Amino acid sequence: MTFRTIDPAGLEWRQIYRLLVGSIVPRPIAWVSSISREGQANLAPFSYFMAITDEPPTIAFSCSPRAGQRKDTLRNVEATGQFVVNVVVDDIAEAMNKTAAEYPAEVNEFQVAGLTPVPSDIVRPPRVAESPVNMECRLNQVVPIGEGSRQHGLVIGEIVLMHLRGTPQTMRQLPPVRDIVPAVRRGLAGSVRRALRAGIRKSRIVLDPGIGFGKTGGQSFELLNGLRRFASLGYPILVGPSRKSFLRAMTSGAATVSERAVSERQESHSVPEELLFGTAAAVTAAILNGAHIVRVHDVREMLSVVRIADRLLA
Numbered sequence: 001m002t003f004r005t006i007d008p009a010g011l012e013w014r015q016i017y018r019l020l021v022g023s024i025v026p027r028p029i030a031w032v033s034s035i036s037r038e039g040q041a042n043l044a045p046f047s048y049f050m051a052i053t054d055e056p057p058t059i060a061f062s063c064s065p066r067a068g069q070r071k072d073t074l075r076n077v078e079a080t081g082q083f084v085v086n087v088v089v090d091d092i093a094e095a096m097n098k099t100a101a102e103y104p105a106e107v108n109e110f111q112v113a114g115l116t117p118v119p120s121d122i123v124r125p126p127r128v129a130e131s132p133v134n135m136e137c138r139l140n141q142v143v144p145i146g147e148g149s150r151q152h153g154l155v156i157g158e159i160v161l162m163h164l165r166g167t168p169q170t171m172r173q174l175p176p177v178r179d180i181v182p183a184v185r186r187g188l189a190g191s192v193r194r195a196l197r198a199g200i201r202k203s204r205i206v207l208d209p210g211i212g213f214g215k216t217g218g219q220s221f222e223l224l225n226g227l228r229r230f231a232s233l234g235y236p237i238l239v240g241p242s243r244k245s246f247l248r249a250m251t252s253g254a255a256t257v258s259e260r261a262v263s264e265r266q267e268s269h270s271v272p273e274e275l276l277f278g279t280a281a282a283v284t285a286a287i288l289n290g291a292h293i294v295r296v297h298d299v300r301e302m303l304s305v306v307r308i309a310d311r312l313l314a
C-alpha cells in the first residue's frame, strides 16, 4: 500500500476543501438559526461542526468567508451573541439543502424551505420544528482563523437549553406524529383559516402536504396514498415528490445525510436514472390520487409522465 503525501501549503483552498470533505466523513451538520439585530431570521447549514466539551456543554462550527465578506450567520451571531443549532436527519436533508443557497440577508430561509419556526425559550432565534434536536446557544467566542479575505470565524457556543424529540437512541427514527394524513390535514385546515383571516384570497390558496419534510419515508408514502383525503378542504393540491430521499431509499443504497448533501451538491446536474424512474412513479401516483399540480426538477421528462397520468384519468 502506497500513500500519497500532500503538503497543503502547495494547494489552493478549493483543493483543500475537497480533500477535507472527502476525507472526514460522515460529517454531522449544524443547521444554524440566527437573527439579525433588526429581527430578520436566518437559517443555514454548516458541516464544519462538532461538540467540543460537555462541562460546560459547548459546540463549535466554522463559517467560511463569502467573496471576502462574513456570511449572514456569522454577522448575526456576532451582533446578538445567540444562535440555535438544529440537527439534520435524512427526512429534512432536502429542505436543509434549500437553505444553503446564497440569499440576500433580508430573505427568511424558513419561508424559502417551507419550515416551521418555533420560538426558543431563552434565545431570540427560532428553532426548526422539523428537526428532532434543537440546541439554544449563547456565543462563547468567535476565533478568527486565516487571513484577510480568507478569514474564517470559528464560532464557539455554550448550549443553554436543549429540545429533543424522543431519546438520543430513537429520535432519528421517530416520526413527528403518529397518524400523518389526519395530522397534516388538520395543519393545512389551520393554515387555510389563518390565510383567509389575513386577507389572502381563496383563489390564491394551494395546499401542499409537504411530502418528505420532517416525515419518515413510510409517512411520505402514506401521504401519497391518502391525497384524496385533502380534497374535501376545497383547494387545489400540489405535490412535490421529485428526487426526494424517501424515493432514493427505495431505488438505491442508503447514504448518510452528510454524504448525500455533499453528493447532491456535486451531482446536481446528473440525476441517477433510478431516481428519475422513482420520481416518475411518485408523480403518476400523485396525479391518480388527486394532485392538481406537481412540482418537479426534471420538467421535460415529467411532462410525458403527467400527460400519460392525465390520460388515464380522462
Ligand SMILES: Cc1cc2nc3c(=O)[nH]c(=O)nc-3n(C[C@H](O)[C@H](O)[C@H](O)COP(=O)(O)O)c2cc1C
Binding pocket: 029, 042, 043, 044, 045, 046, 047, 048, 049, 062, 063, 064, 065, 066, 071, 072, 073, 074, 096, 097, 099, 100, 101, 102, 103, 261, 262, 265
Ligand atoms: C451540507 C452543507 C454544508 C455546509 N457547510 C458549511 C460550513 O461548514 N461552513 C460554511 O461556511 N458554509 C457551509 N455551507 C454553505 C453555507 O450553508 C452557505 O454559504 C449559506 O448560504 C450561508 O448562509 P448565510 O449567509 O445565511 O449565513 C454548507 C452548505 C451545505 C449544503
